[in-house]
Each structure stands twice: as structure tokens, then as C-alpha cells.
Amino acid sequence: MRDVSIVGIGQTAVGEHWDLSVRHLAGQAVLAAMEDVGIERVDSLYIGNMISGETAGQEHLGALVADFVGLRGIEAFRVEAACGSGAAALRVGYMAVASGLADLVMVAGVEKMTDAVGNSVTAALGAAADADYEMPHGLSFVSINALLMRRYMYEFDVKHDDFAELSINAHRNAVTNPNAMFHNRVTREQFVNARMIADPINLLDSSPVADGAAAVILCPSERASEYSDHPVRIRACTVGTDSLALHDRRDPLFLEAAYISSQKAYATVGIKAEDIDFFELHDAFTIMSALSLEAAGFARRGQATQLAKEGVIGLNGDLPISTMGGLKGRGHPVGATGMYQIVESALQVTGRAGPNQVPNARLGMAQNIGGSGATIITTILEAHS
Amino acid sequence: MRDVSIVGIGQTAVGEHWDLSVRHLAGQAVLAAMEDVGIERVDSLYIGNMISGETAGQEHLGALVADFVGLRGIEAFRVEAACGSGAAALRVGYMAVASGLADLVMVAGVEKMTDAVGNSVTAALGAAADADYEMPHGLSFVSINALLMRRYMYEFDVKHDDFAELSINAHRNAVTNPNAMFHNRVTREQFVNARMIADPINLLDSSPVADGAAAVILCPSERASEYSDHPVRIRACTVGTDSLALHDRRDPLFLEAAYISSQKAYATVGIKAEDIDFFELHDAFTIMSALSLEAAGFARRGQATQLAKEGVIGLNGDLPISTMGGLKGRGHPVGATGMYQIVESALQVTGRAGPNQVPNARLGMAQNIGGSGATIITTILEAHS
Numbered sequence: 001m002r003d004v005s006i007v008g009i010g011q012t013a014v015g016e017h018w019d020l021s022v023r024h025l026a027g028q029a030v031l032a033a034m035e036d037v038g039i040e041r042v043d044s045l046y047i048g049n050m051i052s053g054e055t056a057g058q059e060h061l062g063a064l065v066a067d068f069v070g071l072r073g074i075e076a077f078r079v080e081a082a083c084g085s086g087a088a089a090l091r092v093g094y095m096a097v098a099s100g101l102a103d104l105v106m107v108a109g110v111e112k113m114t115d116a117v118g119n120s121v122t123a124a125l126g127a128a129a130d131a132d133y134e135m136p137h138g139l140s141f142v143s144i145n146a147l148l149m150r151r152y153m154y155e156f157d158v159k160h161d162d163f164a165e166l167s168i169n170a171h172r173n174a175v176t177n178p179n180a181m182f183h184n185r186v187t188r189e190q191f192v193n194a195r196m197i198a199d200p201i202n203l204l205d206s207s208p209v210a211d212g213a214a215a216v217i218l219c220p221s222e223r224a225s226e227y228s229d230h231p232v233r234i235r236a237c238t239v240g241t242d243s244l245a246l247h248d249r250r251d252p253l254f255l256e257a258a259y260i261s262s263q264k265a266y267a268t269v270g271i272k273a274e275d276i277d278f279f280e281l282h283d284a285f286t287i288m289s290a291l292s293l294e295a296a297g298f299a300r301r302g303q304a305t306q307l308a309k310e311g312v313i314g315l316n317g318d319l320p321i322s323t324m325g326g327l328k329g330r331g332h333p334v335g336a337t338g339m340y341q342i343v344e345s346a347l348q349v350t351g352r353a354g355p356n357q358v359p360n361a362r363l364g365m366a367q368n369i370g371g372s373g374a375t376i377i378t379t380i381l382e383a384h385s
Numbered sequence: 386m387r388d389v390s391i392v393g394i395g396q397t398a399v400g401e402h403w404d405l406s407v408r409h410l411a412g413q414a415v416l417a418a419m420e421d422v423g424i425e426r427v428d429s430l431y432i433g434n435m436i437s438g439e440t441a442g443q444e445h446l447g448a449l450v451a452d453f454v455g456l457r458g459i460e461a462f463r464v465e466a467a468c469g470s471g472a473a474a475l476r477v478g479y480m481a482v483a484s485g486l487a488d489l490v491m492v493a494g495v496e497k498m499t500d501a502v503g504n505s506v507t508a509a510l511g512a513a514a515d516a517d518y519e520m521p522h523g524l525s526f527v528s529i530n531a532l533l534m535r536r537y538m539y540e541f542d543v544k545h546d547d548f549a550e551l552s553i554n555a556h557r558n559a560v561t562n563p564n565a566m567f568h569n570r571v572t573r574e575q576f577v578n579a580r581m582i583a584d585p586i587n588l589l590d591s592s593p594v595a596d597g598a599a600a601v602i603l604c605p606s607e608r609a610s611e612y613s614d615h616p617v618r619i620r621a622c623t624v625g626t627d628s629l630a631l632h633d634r635r636d637p638l639f640l641e642a643a644y645i646s647s648q649k650a651y652a653t654v655g656i657k658a659e660d661i662d663f664f665e666l667h668d669a670f671t672i673m674s675a676l677s678l679e680a681a682g683f684a685r686r687g688q689a690t691q692l693a694k695e696g697v698i699g700l701n702g703d704l705p706i707s708t709m710g711g712l713k714g715r716g717h718p719v720g721a722t723g724m725y726q727i728v729e730s731a732l733q734v735t736g737r738a739g740p741n742q743v744p745n746a747r748l749g750m751a752q753n754i755g756g757s758g759a760t761i762i763t764t765i766l767e768a769h770s
Contacts, residue, residue, distance in 0.1 A: 001485040058515075060467040073641070077624070127442050
């Protein structure tokens, strides 16, 4: 099996791109990645996307994007694992290079959430949950997370205010990320008084609906220096799953798929959680940040918000999270999010994160979550030494 | 890179399963494949599916099916390339085993087309085509194929009747396939007089909307004998692409993605088209059979229907096609079709196709088409010697 590295990255600014369709968004990221490497051809293209079928009536994004960027003919298809689609596509690209079946592979995540011409975005996002046993009861994807947050607050005697720092930290880091959707700081007072979305989740607990695309180019590590001055090794890219429906889980407040996926990743690299220098977690909602920190082994059960309050999660803390703004501040174009996390982590481990740089970031971990935790993909990145 | 073999198969009968949802269909095929091998665990599960998001509001089938069949926790996600989703998932499973990242991999294709609770099936299938430049003109997926058929008839001076044998052959073979949707023979007279769907495509040119699921278990070839008495080597599994929109193609009557994908497959195995013993082609419409036979190198341009009339395509002919009924007779549950082709081809090359057996079938080729030809995946199978 070949060792795999990232040799190029590309991303579009996250936001409301009313003038761009899904192919344009993906195209921008893909072409930026090719320009980053200085190549005009790759062997294959894997696209992570969740809801283009529902919102734009457009499946079949692999061939569509390949053709749009001038790569007509190459191997291409789409990978989907709800909001975990981006990193699931990375997993496929990783396998393609690791196997020796391909030498230069493009992986892109893309989502177009504004301007839905088919189903509403809210309905489309519900397809991440159990369509037979959860959604018919009138749940939305936000309200599923609200159930989790309410139960967490009850079980662990945590107040809503206790989640504030998770949102404040993400927004603080987004200010200096030019590709982030939001550049406004959030205060504790704003957090507490934000408009309610689905009790207890308020506006500042929630990541925004957004458009965006991000891409990387992979190649065998032994050839990485031919293509890049700052290649990044994929030390692990592992997948864990759980039931889609909350009510089927052993313990809804423990993200078992995150535990499985993290433990697999740590074992692959031969490290422990404490060896990780920063953690790009999937903060679709503040409750998801808390559950991720606990399941991945960074905080004890019920203690994640305490960790956040102690300043550990800031750029200069022991475990920086959401270093470029996270889903909350950078924005959460669902099928693209996993690839934004990878692009941002690659910038961090190569010391190119500018004002957002985590000091001495060597080993970075990104974790992309599909649904309320049914598919979780953990990727550990390290710069070439 | 490791050589990869199929060691187990499973399939549900194709038909209208009003009492089964997408998870039940997939579950039946997956459990049948596990029973075939006599195992209760695999390392990962890749699901090919096209329209579950649109018709059932259910994305995220990887984790859903893994959980449903008792495999909660394992790596799982979905792969999509329109009607080519089944074989695209096989490609991912192939890479997983070839790379050494997994030893036992389940690949399943599933589609639930009856009982759509969201978009209509017709609208959902349109997502295989170009949503910005084809569908807004009022096209359906059938009418896109009708444009191809009309143009083919004009360019090559072929009459509608000339396509009859393609439909007759498929139905003839479906009669003795217990998993086929249709068990009625079709006469030339019935073909000629069948109800018009989208001129010149009539009912007997068209494969039916159906429910179904099919699955295989993969492992490294060197360990195949531990799991199966009739293992099948995947000699090649290759992907080619083209533009989604017909008007963007160099020549709409030449399936360039089929040409690319077939040539890659032949080169991988080191053979020519004439070495293939049977060809499970993607006869969603009779025109697609003709275009496939030509692009894959079995007939000259405009000559495919002539080939069919000469009896070449029958079970005892030089190039049997649709040997278990094809999409026309077995049925075309879109995201599952590619995996039905693989299951049927595996039965053929191991001499287990019963009354449908192609004599001395050694090298079999299956070709799964996404859209009107934008993604085409070619798989060449051979029994272990």
C-alpha cells in the first residue's frame, strides 16, 4: 500500500453565491487546486456532495464537473455520506492512490444551498436522518440536534450559556479567514440573546446554510516533492458508522462513530489523542462540538464546555478547534465541509495559515460528521518532514 | 496492488416491492451475500444508489444499510454516478481491497422506484442529465434517448423494426431467470405494435421502472478459496466519462465514455473485444444496446442491429448479451443495475447460470451506463482457473 500525500489545494470563499451553480462552485475549487500544483490533468476526480439532487435536480456530479473543468473522459463519480460526503470522497481518493490504481487524484467537496429550485434545503437536509422512523414525526435536522442538546444539558447539568465559548471561538477565528462566510466577532451577550431556532438551539449555536467548494490533489508521498513545496501526508483517513436514528443508539450522547473512527485513526498513526496539535471538528451545532470533543477523547463525558471555557480551544490553547472559523464561522456548505476541513488542516500543518496559524502545528486532525453522527470520518494530516 | 475476487453474491428478485423500503431491499441482497459466503462480518460496505434522496427523502444509505443488517460501526458510504451507481460502488470496493485497506468488502446496489413519496421517478431520473442545459427544455430521460434513437435511424438508415431482436432476446432470456421482473416472451409483432412512449421509443424498447438490490463480497484473490468454491476474479474495473449533455458531445451517436472505459479494460487484461465471451450491456433502451455494442468494439458504426439479427447475441451466439434478461427483461432498478450485471456475470463465468448458461463462458464483460452515456464503467470477470 502506498503512502498518500496532498500536493495541492483549492477553495472558494464560503457564502451566498447566487450567481454560481453547483458546477461553477466545484469548478472554481478544482481549477484552483490544479493551478496550485501547476498541472492540467489528473487521473480521476471524486466529488463529495449531499443535496444537489434534491435542490437542483442534478445528480451525476462526477462526470459533470470533470467535463466542466476540461477533464472530460477521466474516471469520475460522486460519494455521499450526508454532511460527511466531503471526507468520504477523500477516503475514496486516498484508496485510489494507495492502491496504485491512480497517481494524481482530485477530490472535491461542493454544495450549493442557496437558490434551491427543487425541495427546500430544510427538507433536503432531513435526508441525512432516518426517513422512515425520524422524519415522519415532524423533526427537522436542527430539531434532532436540539433533542441532543436538551438531553445533554439535563444529563450533565450544563446550561445553555456554557456553550457560548464554542461559538465565540469559531467566530473569532473566522474574522481573519478570507474564505469564511462571517467576519463578525460574537460576544457572550449576543450568544445568550440570539434568536431561538429550535429550543435550546439558537442562531449562534447553528452553522449557516452556505454555498462553497474545496478541493485537494493527492499523489503518492514518494512523488509529492515533484508537485509541491509543502506536501502533507495523510497519516490516516478512517470511517466509523452508527445508526441514523437517535433512538436506535446505545447512548445518544456518545458519538460512537466518532469514537470508532478516532480510535482507528490513532491506531493507524500510532498516537494518542493528546498527540494531536489541533482538531478541526464538525461544529454544525455547538452540541456537536461538545459531543465530538468527548467521543474523540479530548474531554471527559459532560466536560467539553468546561474545556472550552478554560481557553484550551483557542489558537494558542492546548487543543485549538475550528481554527479557520469552523462550520459556525467559515460556513457549512454540507457536502463541501469535509474538504474545507482538509484544506484548512493542510494549511495549518504546513505553517501557511497566516493570522490563524496554530503555533508548532505538526499533527492535525479533521473530523467530518454525516447526519447526527451516523457516519464519521477522521483524517490525520502531517507535513512532510 | 492486490488482485481482487468476488467470493459471494446476493440478489433480490426485481419487481414492484410495494412492501419493502430501500433499506429492506438492500438488506435482503446484503444478507444473502453474507449467507452465500457464510460470514457475519465484513470490513466495509459501499452502496450504489441513485434516487433514494429524491423519491424517499433518504440519503445516507451507507450507514443506514450497515446498521440495518447488523453491521453497525463498519466503514460505509454511498457512491453515485446516476444509473451507473452500482458499478461505481464496485469500483470503490475494488480499490479498497486492491489497496490492502480492507480484506472483506461488501458492495451493494439498490433502488426503490415504486412508492415514491417525494419527487416523481420521472423527475428524479432526469437528474442524470444536465439540469441546467437539458432538462429546462422539457426533456425527460426517455426523450433524451428518443433523440438518440431518431438520429441513429436517420444517420445509419436503420428502421425502428431493426431494433426488435434486442428486445426479443432480452425477454427470451428473462423467462428462465427467476429474479427477472418479466417472464413473458416478446414477438416481433408485439414489438412493432407496442405503445409509443417517446417517439420513436416504444414500450418494448424501454426497460421498466423497478425495485431491486444486488450485492457481492470481495476479498484478495489469494484468499478467495477460503471463502468460496467458485470465486471470480475482477480482471478489470474501469471508468470513462463524457459530457452529461448530448449537445456537448463530439458525436452523440458514439459513446465515447464506453470506448474509453472498454479500451482501458481491454488493456488492463491484455485482450481484445473479440476475446470476450459474453457482454452484459446496459440495455435501458434498445438504442443504448446498439450504441454500446458499437463503442465497445463489437459492431461497426450503424451495424449493431444487423449483428442482433444475425443471431450473434443469443445465448449460443458468438456474443451473447443480456443473458439473464438484461435491463429490459430482468428490470432496471437504476442504482442496482450495475450490481445485477456483476452478479449475473459471476454466475455465467462459474457455470452456474442454469438454463441461461452461455456455453464455455470464461471471460465476461459488464458495462454499466450513467445518464445517456456520461459515466460508463466496464468490468471484466473471469473464474479462478
